[in-house]
Amino acid sequence: MTAVIQYLNAHRDRHLEELTGLLRIPSVSTDPARKADVRRAGEWVRARLAAAGCTKTELIDTPGHPLVYGEWLGAPGKPTILVYGHYDVQPADPLERWSTPPFEPTIRDGRIYARGASDDKGQVIVHVNALEAHLRANGTCPVNVKFLIEGEEEISSPNLGPFLERERERLKCDAVVISDTAMFAKGLPSICYGLRGLAYLEIAVTGTDTDLHSGSFGGAVANPAVVLSRILASLKDDKGRVKVPGFYDDVRKPSGSERKAFAKLPHRDAKFRKAIGAPDLVGEKGYATLERLWVRPALDINGMWAGFTGEGAKTVIPATAHAKVSMRLVPDQDPKRVAKKFAEFVRKSAPKSVKVEVRSLHGGQPWVADTSHPALAAAGRALKRAFGRAPVFVREGGSIPVVATFARLFGVPCVLMGIGLNDDNLHAPNEKLELDNFRLGTDAAAYLLEELGTANLADAGAATAAGRSRRKRRA
Numbered sequence: 001m002t003a004v005i006q007y008l009n010a011h012r013d014r015h016l017e018e019l020t021g022l023l024r025i026p027s028v029s030t031d032p033a034r035k036a037d038v039r040r041a042g043e044w045v046r047a048r049l050a051a052a053g054c055t056k057t058e059l060i061d062t063p064g065h066p067l068v069y070g071e072w073l074g075a076p077g078k079p080t081i082l083v084y085g086h087y088d089v090q091p092a093d094p095l096e097r098w099s100t101p102p103f104e105p106t107i108r109d110g111r112i113y114a115r116g117a118s119d120d121k122g123q124v125i126v127h128v129n130a131l132e133a134h135l136r137a138n139g140t141c142p143v144n145v146k147f148l149i150e151g152e153e154e155i156s157s158p159n160l161g162p163f164l165e166r167e168r169e170r171l172k173c174d175a176v177v178i179s180d181t182a183m184f185a186k187g188l189p190s191i192c193y194g195l196r197g198l199a200y201l202e203i204a205v206t207g208t209d210t211d212l213h214s215g216s217f218g219g220a221v222a223n224p225a226v227v228l229s230r231i232l233a234s235l236k237d238d239k240g241r242v243k244v245p246g247f248y249d250d251v252r253k254p255s256g257s258e259r260k261a262f263a264k265l266p267h268r269d270a271k272f273r274k275a276i277g278a279p280d281l282v283g284e285k286g287y288a289t290l291e292r293l294w295v296r297p298a299l300d301i302n303g304m305w306a307g308f309t310g311e312g313a314k315t316v317i318p319a320t321a322h323a324k325v326s327m328r329l330v331p332d333q334d335p336k337r338v339a340k341k342f343a344e345f346v347r348k349s350a351p352k353s354v355k356v357e358v359r360s361l362h363g364g365q366p367w368v369a370d371t372s373h374p375a376l377a378a379a380g381r382a383l384k385r386a387f388g389r390a391p392v393f394v395r396e397g398g399s400i401p402v403v404a405t406f407a408r409l410f411g412v413p414c415v416l417m418g419i420g421l422n423d424d425n426l427h428a429p430n431e432k433l434e435l436d437n438f439r440l441g442t443d444a445a446a447y448l449l450e451e452l453g454t455a456n457l458a459d460a461g462a463a464t465a466a467g468r469s470r471r472k473r474r475a
């Protein structure tokens with residue numbers, strides 16, 4: 001392994017320089033004006049996979065943005081891992097809040113600042129560099145590696161599910177490896193075994209055909225902004241519980257041992273609160289902060305607009321009012337069923353003075369896994385070798401919609417070993433990646449290839465649904 005790490009040490013500068021090349025491409029998947037840039041980023045990743053030593057690479061067209069596939073399968077008889085990640089990014093606005101422009105990567109204070117630095121371009125490249133290091137230093141890699149890097153994660157992966165179903169054979173693997181999450185704290189590597197799901201909807205309230213003078217009509221007609229506010233306010237009670245009927249029906253209770261494990265993590269509410277500049281923390285009564293983030297669902301307004309929002313005052317009753325509302329879901333909630341219950345509740349609460357429309361924008365399944373699979377143990381050893389500390393097990397409040405699909409379709413373990421930090425400003429101005437994490441994350445990814453090469457993954461259906469049903473059938 002020394003040769004591999006030596007290789008990485010000798011090529012750190014080039015690897016960082018290359019990352020800035022990818023970060024310069026504004027691959028904002030939700031923005032139709034960026035369609036060509038998204039493709040350009042995909043092609044960049046494909047070319048980088050080829051340069052790193054993948055023997056086959058492909059930019060695969062979909063009805064949306066292209067998928068990138070690459071493979072190195074030169075270790076017959078050894079396990080095969082599938083590295084998943086995404087090269088698309090979130091919009092960079094508000095631009096004026098960035099200290100340096102989002103698509104002009106800038107290094108300061110040991111960090112690289114750019115949209116996508118942490119989510120997820122930097123974290124993807126770590127695995128590409130790790131494979132390159134094995135191939136260049138040793139002429140071979142201890143495991144077979146497939147890459148599937150998509151361009152639509154930030155718009156909930158609409159074309160990935162069908163692709164996975166169709167291409168199951170080509171994507172066959174013994175474990176999926178993903179770096180697209182955060183470490184619990186700087187210097188404390190983490191393995192994530194649970195993600196929340198998502199149901200995202202938009203509400204439109206319409207009163208009259210056109211905006212009205214609020215003097216001529218105020219007091220005689222419904223104001224859609226007021227009606228919308230009342231509907232939104234009725235979604236939660238003052239104990240922080242969501243009032244949509246049936247919302248909690250399928251929520252799985254965390255076990256006592258899981259809650260105890262959370263309580264042992266180095267978390268302090270006061271520190272957490274100060275780090276995000278919040279005057280106070282809120283949430284559902286009876287649950288600690290990490291529990292509210294990881295094992296309890298949440299409902300939030302992500303945007304709302306109506307009437308006049310410009311400088312100064314305009315006396316107007318808006319014809320329409322809008323809100324975007326999302327719910328973070330936990331096992332065993334189903335995004336479609338939750339969205340339906342939500343829409344019914346909102347429609348029912350509309351007075352007859354307005355028209356209320358609810359439409360679902362997108363969703364993703366929640367995911368939780370067993371932590372006892374040998375692939376996770378291998379990842380734990382790899383992280384320890386790189387970071388000098390054994391990882392903690394964490395869950396995430398965020399979502400990666402495809403993970404549940406991988407688990408269901410492939411029946412293999414998903415190893416989430418993210419190297420982001422909670423203060424990386426994902427989806428926000430001044431997104432960054434710590435250069436230490438880029439370096440140690442690359443080392444960990446390289447160690448992982450070695451550890452998985454000797455791990456006994458083959459007969460370890462242990463922690464997977466497929467393994468369970470295999471054993472059941474045998475019994």
Ligand code: BES
Pocket residue numbers: 119120153154155156157180181182198362363364396397398399400401426
């Ligand atoms: N990498 C994030 C998921 C994530 C968020 C991990 C926070 C760790 C902490 C991913 O790119 C993401 O942003 N997912 C979206 C999914 C959505 C667009 C369907 C999310 O969680 O909002």
Ligand code: MN
Pocket residue numbers: 086119120153180
């Ligand atoms: Mn991501």
Ligand code: MN
Pocket residue numbers: 090119154426427
């Ligand atoms: Mn993201």
